[in-house]
Amino acid sequence: MDILLIGGLWLSGSVWDDVAAALEPLGHRAVPLTLPGQGDGAAAATLDDQVAAVLAAVDSASGRPVVVGHSAACTLAWLAADRRPERLAAAVLVGGFPSADGRPYADFFEVRDGVMPFPGWEPFEGPDAADLDEAARRSLAAAAIPVPEGVAKGVVRLTDERRFDVPVVVVCPEFTPAQARKWIADGEVPELARAEHVDFTDLDSGHWPMLTRPAELARILAEAAGAADSRAQAHRAP
Template identity: 30%
Template sequence: MANFVLVAGIRLGSWAWDDVVPHLREAGHGAHPLTLSGLAEKRGVPAGQQTHVQDIVDEVERLDLREVVLVGHSYAGVPVGQAAERIGDRLARVVFLDSSVPADGRPFVSAWPDGGAAMEAAIARNEGFWPPIPTSHYDGHDLTEEQITRIVAGSTPHPGRTLTEPAVLERPLSSLSATYVLCDPAGEDEPEGEVAQLVADGHWRLVRMDTGHWPMFSRPRELAQVLLDAAGE
């Protein structure tokens, strides 16, 4: 039996996995959605990058989980990738779900085209938080109006330090048994940067989903099957 620890991206909490969890549990596996510090029901809890890493490690240890499949969506790939190397033989696999990946000594914002200047300015203007984004941002991502409304209603401002503080890795990402899920409704995108190299070198497996960036809402059943397949590798 696998134990899926599910971590959603920026502004989201454990609630984002509500439509995925039943499919994983029906298949006989453990499913443990996690809200990171400072978000959703944990809003107000101070958080930096390493706080989020420790949130994940603590959850695995608190529940005494084995055969862990860590799933990191979007931003959450950064803390998930760091937590993966800290849970030792409890780890079975990592699934990076249309996500960023950690780079030692570099923050999440460093991968942005402007080096994160615009994001850092927005965080400074909003008392240390990256504010919610407009509804229009979700257009073109295979989401219904109802799904978009649900995401926007559940989103909370994101603690800025988690985005601007550097990741800490002890080993190369190639040491992780990992699957990268690329969400691409047009079928035209390719993985970039280090992910592309890890896939090309055969270290990581690439899986494509023909949906937008939030498949836990747009295609929960299909996403559950992708995760189940990854756990079986």
């Protein structure tokens, strides 16, 4: 099964290299995406451009792929579910949740000169970055790609309620499945409150498990793909 990998803010597709290498022996084709404005050499891009890139990957995938979104890009994975509900086997959300319709995509930090640069480590002190040593922090910060303002401040538009039928797996790195369930029950994640099939998986890591726990994350993604395939076969059975 094809597994499309979408990194969060400031990340290019190369952040998934170790996960992709671990997925191949597990029988899956990993497709890391480099998003417009986040590693393709373009200085500017919009949220629509990034959505279009994700949809192009979905449309060119073999069979029904699993779409994986990390952090803010959980919203991109969910937008793929909204635009292509019949094409996705599942959406896997790593360390984040989808924004609701009408909300900004990722207007979290200061925008300067048309981009939102990596803000440094202060906002991420605590569980987010607890498993990153100083060398890993320097490397991640040095490779961080400023996010175009048109992406960060783009408005999320969700229109197809069939997205709620797409199976979802929430991977919980710096928070627990119990916390995630509570946030959903308390109305903080309205999109997942309406989803029909939501599973939760714990992963003992910080916010960037593709860097610190790539083998474990690959195993979780492979399990999600296997469950999605089993669900599809059961649905097709007479």
